[in-house]
Amino acid sequence: MQTDFSPTSLVDPQVKTSEKIIRSCVHCGFCTATCPTYVLLGNELDSPRGRIYLIKNMLERNEKPTPEVVQHLDRCLSCLSCMTTCPSGVNYMHLIDHARSHIEKNYRRPLADRVLRSVLGVVIPNAKIFELLVQLGTPFRRPLLWFASATRSKRLASMIRLLPQSTPRRSLMTRGATKPSQVSRGRVALLTGCAQRVLRPEINDAAANLLTRNGFEVIPSTAGCCGALVHHLGHENDAATAARRNIDAWIAEIEGSGLEAIIITASGCGTVVKDYHHILRDDLLYLEKARRVTRIVYDISEFIDKIGLIFTNQNTVSNLRVAYHSACSLQHGQKVNDAPKRILTAAGFSVKDVPEGHLCCGSAGTYNILQPKIADRLKARKVANIESTGSDVVATGNIGCITHLSTTLSVPIVHTVELLNWAAGGEIPNELKVKP
Ligand code: SF4
Ligand code: SF4
Numbered sequence: 001m002q003t004d005f006s007p008t009s010l011v012d013p014q015v016k017t018s019e020k021i022i023r024s025c026v027h028c029g030f031c032t033a034t035c036p037t038y039v040l041l042g043n044e045l046d047s048p049r050g051r052i053y054l055i056k057n058m059l060e061r062n063e064k065p066t067p068e069v070v071q072h073l074d075r076c077l078s079c080l081s082c083m084t085t086c087p088s089g090v091n092y093m094h095l096i097d098h099a100r101s102h103i104e105k106n107y108r109r110p111l112a113d114r115v116l117r118s119v120l121g122v123v124i125p126n127a128k129i130f131e132l133l134v135q136l137g138t139p140f141r142r143p144l145l146w147f148a149s150a151t152r153s154k155r156l157a158s159m160i161r162l163l164p165q166s167t168p169r170r171s172l173m174t175r176g177a178t179k180p181s182q183v184s185r186g187r188v189a190l191l192t193g194c195a196q197r198v199l200r201p202e203i204n205d206a207a208a209n210l211l212t213r214n215g216f217e218v219i220p221s222t223a224g225c226c227g228a229l230v231h232h233l234g235h236e237n238d239a240a241t242a243a244r245r246n247i248d249a250w251i252a253e254i255e256g257s258g259l260e261a262i263i264i265t266a267s268g269c270g271t272v273v274k275d276y277h278h279i280l281r282d283d284l285l286y287l288e289k290a291r292r293v294t295r296i297v298y299d300i301s302e303f304i305d306k307i308g309l310i311f312t313n314q315n316t317v318s319n320l321r322v323a324y325h326s327a328c329s330l331q332h333g334q335k336v337n338d339a340p341k342r343i344l345t346a347a348g349f350s351v352k353d354v355p356e357g358h359l360c361c362g363s364a365g366t367y368n369i370l371q372p373k374i375a376d377r378l379k380a381r382k383v384a385n386i387e388s389t390g391s392d393v394v395a396t397g398n399i400g401c402i403t404h405l406s407t408t409l410s411v412p413i414v415h416t417v418e419l420l421n422w423a424a425g426g427e428i429p430n431e432l433k434v435k436p
Contacts, residue, residue: 001025001052005060013282014098015059021095022056024088025049031082031092036360036378037075045072048082048092055099064106073099075374077367078232079360080271080332093333094278100234116155120366121233125225125242127194134198138167154372161407162368168201176220178212185215185307186260189253191246191273194225196266196399202430203399206421207265207300213425214309221262223249228272231279232365243276244286250293262297265417267398268365270299271333299330300417301397305339312425314348322349322419323391325382325405327398328360340397340416347423352389356381363404375404383408393432395419 003019010016031048032038038047045054054069065073073096082092109117123129137144141163148157188211192204208218227242253259264270272279274297276290283290298306324341331337344351362368362378386394387410394413396402406413412431422428 001027001056003056003060009060009062018055018059018095018098021091022052022059025052025086025090026088027052028087030087031085031090034081034085034358036077036079036081036362037374039359040374040377041075043072046075048086048090051076051099052090052092052095055095058099058102065103070103070107070109073103075371077328077360077362077364079328079364081328081358081360084332084335084358093275097231097234097236100232101236102234104234104236116370117233120369121230121235121238124366125194125227125229127192127198127225130194131198134163135167138163138165141165155369158369158372158375162199162403164199164403168199170201178208178218180212180215180217182215184217187217187219187253187258188261188263188303189221189250189259190218191221191226191262191264191266191269193264193266193269193399194229199403200399200415202418203265203415206415206418206426206429207263209426210304210309210417210421210424211263214307216260218263219253221246221249226264226269226273227279228269229365231272236279239272240279240283243273243279243290244283246273247276247280247286247289247293251289254292254296259296261303262293263300263303264297265300265397265415266400267299267327267330267334267336268400270297271329273297274334299334299336299339299397301330301340301343302334302336304417304420305343309343309347309420309424311347311420311423313423317419317423318348318350320349320393321352321389321391323352323354323386323389323394323411324416325354325361325386325394325396325401325413326357327396327401328364330397331358336397340395343420344395344416347420349395349419349423352391354382354389355385357385361401361405363398363400365400368400368404379404379408387411393419 001022003022005019029049035047044050058065144160211218223246225242227239231239274294276294280286280290341351361382362375368375395416397416402413414429414431418429
């Protein structure tokens with residue numbers, strides 16, 4: 001795509017990087033067919049190619065974006081399906097990230113939007129505040145949903161629906177390291193995350209149990225939010241601060257007792273942590289440290305695939321049909337698609353592919369709260385596709401998909417590692433326990 005940036009604007013390294021990305025697009029349009037918003041809305045401006053044009057015009061003129069441009073860019077899920085499809089290797093992720101931060105700096109959103117986005121950016125990454133609100137709100141889930149429906153607030157209803165049905169217990173991982181009873185195969189850090197550890201503490205506990213039983217010392221990485229949420233809201237300084245804080249904590253561990261790996265169980269977080277070296281590309285103090293850290297970051301499914309496991313409960317689990325829902329952040333963001341299915345199959349499960357598996361379920365960080373109408377349509381489509389497989393349970397690698405889809409699915413949805421832990425001799429996932 002031809003560009004017309006002024007030489008002075010190209011002095012800014014971020015603009016220069018984006019200009020290079022825009023020029024790599026040959027506007028072939030292959031990406032439109034796999035873009036969820038284009039598939040639903042059929043508008044070129046809600047396709048990757050249309051958005052690249054909008055971003056090009058916005059950045060070239062360095063003008064305040066118009067409400068129309070903001071609307072089309074806000075509708076992007078950052079699912080990165082377009083990056084998987086694109087034959088020219090256009091790095092749409094870095095381009096939309098730049099566009100989002102440009103909008104945050106140059107566009108004044110309506111008051112209600114500003115308040116909501118600020119609240120989300122403060123509450124969700126702060127596990128203590130988030131946990132308190134979940135503990136307080138869960139017992140009142142029904143009346144709160146009634147209130148949201150009476151006031152016709154779709155956004156409030158989307159937020160309330162994310163509350164669990166019953167008050168979650170505390171994660172065992174927050175109490176400290178878990179050590180293997182026999183010889184250690186190494187020491188790994190487990191990012192405990194913010195929303196996940198509050199909403200489904202069983203996920204990190206299953207990962208820690210599985211790794212500990214297989215000879216790894218697991219230390220909880222509690223330096224705080226990885227920055228993914230604020231990054232997607234366009235708050236690039238907050239994301240960089242979160243990245244530096246986590247890098248400091250991990251480098252201290254690497255240089256202290258040593259670390260084999262940094263394990264992440266929420267793929268939305270993993271995609272951003274693996275990109276820390278890009279977020280901190282202009283920070284000479286941190287760039288090398290970021291590269292050092294990201295070299296040992298693994299999604300839990302990647303790590304298990306790498307170390308190999310012995311599954312002792314294969315007979316118990318072998319009749320279970322598992323629909324594998326591949327989270328966008330894992331399949332498109334991290335290009336990890338086959339490993340989870342391979343290890344679930346090796347564990348003895350009968351794994352089913354979900355039709356239209358490349359299309360986002362509509363969760364996408366805070367998208368289901370900020371764009372509830374599109375998110376609900378994508379959820380309905382995903383649920384129908386999952387249920388067409390006739391599976392007994394759904395496995396996925398991202399807490400956002402789990403909370404989003406569980407409100408509508410007629411079968412349980414769990415994290416992949418919960419099933420693997422069970423198949424390898426650990427506890428059966430809560431969702432699969434027969435209720436008395
Ligand atoms: S597939 Fe790639 S090159 Fe083609 S229009 Fe989409 S982003 Fe551009
Ligand atoms: S990231 Fe997803 S929603 Fe956004 S343009 Fe690409 S395919 Fe479409």
